[in-house]
Amino acid sequence: MKKLRLNDAMTVYHETLENGLNIYLAPDAKRHNYLAVYGVHIGASTLEFTAPSTKKMTRFPSGIAHFLEHKIFAQENGEDPFAFFAKSGTDANAATSYDSTRYYCSGTKNFKENLSYLIDFVNQPYFTDENVEKEKGIILEEYKMYKDIPDFQMEETLHENLYIEDNKRLDVLGTEKDIQSITKEQLYDCYNAFYRPDNMFIIILGNFSEIEALDVIKQKEFKTCSVPIKRKEVKEPIKPKKAEDILRANVMVPKLAIACKIDKRKFSLSDLELNLYLNLFFTLTFGPTSSFRQEAREKQLFTHMDYEWEDEYSKNTKALLVYAETTKPDYLLSAILERLQTVEIRVDEIERQKKVWIASEYRMMDYVGSMGDCIYDDLVLYHELITNRVEKIRSMNKRTLDQILKNLDLSNKTTLKVLPKEEQ
Amino acid sequence: MQYVKKDLGSYQLHLIQTTAFKSILVKMHFHNTIQKEKITARNFLVNLLLCSTAKTPSKREISIRCQDLYAAQISATNRRIGSLMDTCFTLSVLQDRYTQTGNFRKSLELFHEILLEPNVENKAFCAKDFEMVRNELETRLKTSKEDLSHYSIVRALEKVDSKSPLSIRGEGYLEDIKNITQESLYEAYQTMIQKDKIDIFVIGDIEVEEVMKDITEIFQFKTYKGKKETAILPDPVLPKRVRSAVETVEAAQTKLVMVCRLCNLTEYERNYPLTLYNIILGGSADSLLFTEVREKNSLCYSIRSVPNKLDNCLLIMAGIPKDGKKQAIKAIQNQLKTLVHGDFMEEALCKAKEFYLASFDAIEDSMGRLAESYYMMELLGVDDIETKKQKMREVTKEQVVAVAKKVKLDLIYTLEGGSHEETTIE
Numbered sequence: 001m002k003k004l005r006l007n008d009a010m011t012v013y014h015e016t017l018e019n020g021l022n023i024y025l026a027p028d029a030k031r032h033n034y035l036a037v038y039g040v041h042i043g044a045s046t047l048e049f050t051a052p053s054t055k056k057m058t059r060f061p062s063g064i065a066h067f068l069e070h071k072i073f074a075q076e077n078g079e080d081p082f083a084f085f086a087k088s089g090t091d092a093n094a095a096t097s098y099d100s101t102r103y104y105c106s107g108t109k110n111f112k113e114n115l116s117y118l119i120d121f122v123n124q125p126y127f128t129d130e131n132v133e134k135e136k137g138i139i140l141e142e143y144k145m146y147k148d149i150p151d152f153q154m155e156e157t158l159h160e161n162l163y164i165e166d167n168k169r170l171d172v173l174g175t176e177k178d179i180q181s182i183t184k185e186q187l188y189d190c191y192n193a194f195y196r197p198d199n200m201f202i203i204i205l206g207n208f209s210e211i212e213a214l215d216v217i218k219q220k221e222f223k224t225c226s227v228p229i230k231r232k233e234v235k236e237p238i239k240p241k242k243a244e245d246i247l248r249a250n251v252m253v254p255k256l257a258i259a260c261k262i263d264k265r266k267f268s269l270s271d272l273e274l275n276l277y278l279n280l281f282f283t284l285t286f287g288p289t290s291s292f293r294q295e296a297r298e299k300q301l302f303t304h305m306d307y308e309w310e311d312e313y314s315k316n317t318k319a320l321l322v323y324a325e326t327t328k329p330d331y332l333l334s335a336i337l338e339r340l341q342t343v344e345i346r347v348d349e350i351e352r353q354k355k356v357w358i359a360s361e362y363r364m365m366d367y368v369g370s371m372g373d374c375i376y377d378d379l380v381l382y383h384e385l386i387t388n389r390v391e392k393i394r395s396m397n398k399r400t401l402d403q404i405l406k407n408l409d410l411s412n413k414t415t416l417k418v419l420p421k422e423e424q
Numbered sequence: 425m426q427y428v429k430k431d432l433g434s435y436q437l438h439l440i441q442t443t444a445f446k447s448i449l450v451k452m453h454f455h456n457t458i459q460k461e462k463i464t465a466r467n468f469l470v471n472l473l474l475c476s477t478a479k480t481p482s483k484r485e486i487s488i489r490c491q492d493l494y495a496a497q498i499s500a501t502n503r504r505i506g507s508l509m510d511t512c513f514t515l516s517v518l519q520d521r522y523t524q525t526g527n528f529r530k531s532l533e534l535f536h537e538i539l540l541e542p543n544v545e546n547k548a549f550c551a552k553d554f555e556m557v558r559n560e561l562e563t564r565l566k567t568s569k570e571d572l573s574h575y576s577i578v579r580a581l582e583k584v585d586s587k588s589p590l591s592i593r594g595e596g597y598l599e600d601i602k603n604i605t606q607e608s609l610y611e612a613y614q615t616m617i618q619k620d621k622i623d624i625f626v627i628g629d630i631e632v633e634e635v636m637k638d639i640t641e642i643f644q645f646k647t648y649k650g651k652k653e654t655a656i657l658p659d660p661v662l663p664k665r666v667r668s669a670v671e672t673v674e675a676a677q678t679k680l681v682m683v684c685r686l687c688n689l690t691e692y693e694r695n696y697p698l699t700l701y702n703i704i705l706g707g708s709a710d711s712l713l714f715t716e717v718r719e720k721n722s723l724c725y726s727i728r729s730v731p732n733k734l735d736n737c738l739l740i741m742a743g744i745p746k747d748g749k750k751q752a753i754k755a756i757q758n759q760l761k762t763l764v765h766g767d768f769m770e771e772a773l774c775k776a777k778e779f780y781l782a783s784f785d786a787i788e789d790s791m792g793r794l795a796e797s798y799y800m801m802e803l804l805g806v807d808d809i810e811t812k813k814q815k816m817r818e819v820t821k822e823q824v825v826a827v828a829k830k831v832k833l834d835l836i837y838t839l840e841g842g843s844h845e846e847t848t849i850e
Contacts, residue, residue, distance in 0.1 A: 080715070
């Protein structure tokens with residue numbers, strides 16, 4: 001096992017097995033609990049790939065990765081994984097995003113048995129026509145639950161208007177029609193294409209022994225495959241599908257959403273560095289210490305405003321998404337766009353923000369869940385564990401930021417106003 | 425881990441020394457009897473206090489000062505705990521060894537400034553901040569209806585007993601905002617710091633004596649504090665038959681809330697068998713409700729039960745298809761009967777105990793949960809962590825069944841989705 005030091009404050013052991021499975025182990029005797037995550041590089045945005053059953057490039061229904069995540073819990077012997085984990089008071093669950101799926105358990109007891117079971121239940125799925133059909137009712141209720149949330153409708157419409165080729169234009173759960181159409185054969189095809197050790201990884205943190213963990217993992221059987229995974233490469237056009245739109249929904253106060261597509265190839269920095277600098281720029285322009293936020297709050301331009309970056313490994317674009325709750329969406333939009341043109345970032349502001357981020361890196365180590373998310377995000381977004389993020393933050397400077405801002409084109413944007421239905 | 429408690433007359437200071445964390449957490453709780461007409465003002469007040477101080481005139485400048493203290497975080501929450509209103513101000517900051525000597529003390533001083541040196545002139549809060557917070561609170565109260573899961577619970581509790589504290593909306597009431605003034609809010613502030621009971625918790629790798637000295641020097645409340653009050657609401661009076669209430673809303677999904685009342689529970693039942701009863705019923709992904717209603721009948725995606733021992737009430741909540749309402753209610757009632765009849769295996773009880781104990785074992789991994797656990801000991805007089813674990817291990821199946829017999833379904837509330845209209849896009 002290779003011993004890595006995370007920001008010189010935490011040890012993570014890394015091993016890649018012969019079958020390609022990547023393992024990251026971060027034992028911490030000060031914790032009482034442990035978290036074990038079994039992840040796979042397949043999410044909702046992969047819909048077209050070479051199907052193992054036909055060896056042909058095939059389009060699958062939207063939502064298949066999420067459906068698969070639900071059905072992985074079905075076991076041939078009828079045992080419910082939740083019931084197994086419950087015997088030792090262990091919590092277990094799973095989640096699907098656009099680029100990955102994770103299965104995890106978290107507890108304080110039966111570490112070896114639970115880790116072994118986590119790997120087994122993911123490695124041995126059992127789909128039947130009956131159990132696939134039964135799951136549709138549950139997933140459709142999940143779909144309806146989200147559909148009733150205005151913020152979710154806003155995000156969904158914004159994605160539809162932003163993307164042309166990228167499957168992020170569709171929701172992670174898929175469309176109602178596609179969910180209804182999914183078959184056990186399609187689930188097996190999707191499973192066999194991606195659930196293979198060279199496309200998966202295991203992260204364990206907290207109270208456990210790294211030696212024991214590696215022993216358990218090495219004793220497991222993994223179904224390997226030497227044929228490379230072939231996904232349809234998506235080249236997303238830089239222009240959005242729609243420049244502006246209005247959504248009528250059950251909202252009490254209007255909302256504004258803005259999304260900008262950015263061409264990553266215009267920047268010569270690594271993905272990590274680009275992310276750090278773009279975050280720095282937006283945090284200082286719109287974050288809690290920005291003059292924009294204070295002035296806008298005083299003018300009552302919004303009651304809530306947030307932003308996030310949407311990115312994916314090996315994709316040519318990344319997107320900035322801004323969400324706000326506002327009674328003056330047009331005014332706020334103008335104010336945001338104007339500030340983006342005129343803002344000037346000072347060196348002392350950069351240095352302060354660096355201090356905040358460095359402090360956050362160390363604080364995060366207090367929590368197994370937060371560190372687990374951080375390592376998981378690194379593996380999904382960068383396909384490697386970032387061990388020197390603090391060093392990278394320390395080296396950030398105004399000159400590089402200025403260069404990035406020269407190349408930053410935010411004109412490829414779509415805006416969406418969400419208005420109450422009564423005003424229609 | 426070392427726990428030290430000191431009664432300082434005007435407040436109780438609780439110090440928890442642990443080497444498990446790189447940061448230090450300070451929580452300052454204010455509690456008093458809840459009053460429906462005061463809840464909105466309290467929410468207004470805590471948001472206003474975080475906006476500025478006498479020395480630091482804007483939220484932006486407070487944020488800058490926090491960031492200069494190596495990203496110190498200061499926040500506040502309001503909640504109802506049974507018959508009490510609990511307001512908590514929180515400071516979280518890295519230990520000095522990761523920042524610089526004196527950083528924690530300076531953070532405490534800023535925390536003090538926010539709480540005790542408000543931006544006030546002529547016994548009235550600053551007008552600019554007041555208007556800003558009023559606008560934000562108004563919006564938050566208006567938009568709370570957008571979260572249908574939350575709204576269905578609020579409405580179900582109002583239908584159960586609109587006069588009981590259990591129906592008080594923790595976030596406040598839109599109609600009360602207009603009556604709040606800069607002056608009335610200052611009065612509410614004075615009442616809070618003079619009349620509420622205060623508990624301060626400090627958790628982290630601290631030097632106990634040093635922190636005690638810092639806190640006592642910085643935080644001085646010279647006020648009279650009344651007697652400790654009970655947080656438990658009186659036993660409910662049950663109607664003769666199960667009530668039902670239906671409201672409609674334009675939505676794809678129907679929200680079902682079944683309100684059960686807990687009748688004549690003993691203190692022991694409230695603290696021990698009830699917890700295990702709930703885990704078996706609907707408190708985990710292995711529960712009866714999850715297995716029967718979701719997995720076997722595909723009637724929902726989310727279903728859970730939540731006991732509120734201080735309110736003598738237990739809620740069962742699910743998102744269901746409108747045409748599956750009867751089937752879902754029947755399936756849930758069957759599970760309630762299953763427990764009354766004791767038709768569950770000892771294994772289910774063992775699993776519930778394991779679930780609880782594992783969760784308790786992990787308390788020391790979270791500063792927030794540690795503070796909460798000690799606060800509940802202080803506020804409610806519940807047993808300490810080790811005693812709780814021991815007593816929970818000893819709960820028998822008969823004791824769980826005895827609790828099941830005291831769980832009485834009172835109200836079935838549904839927030840029914842109308843025909844699912846697609847949102848129109850212009």
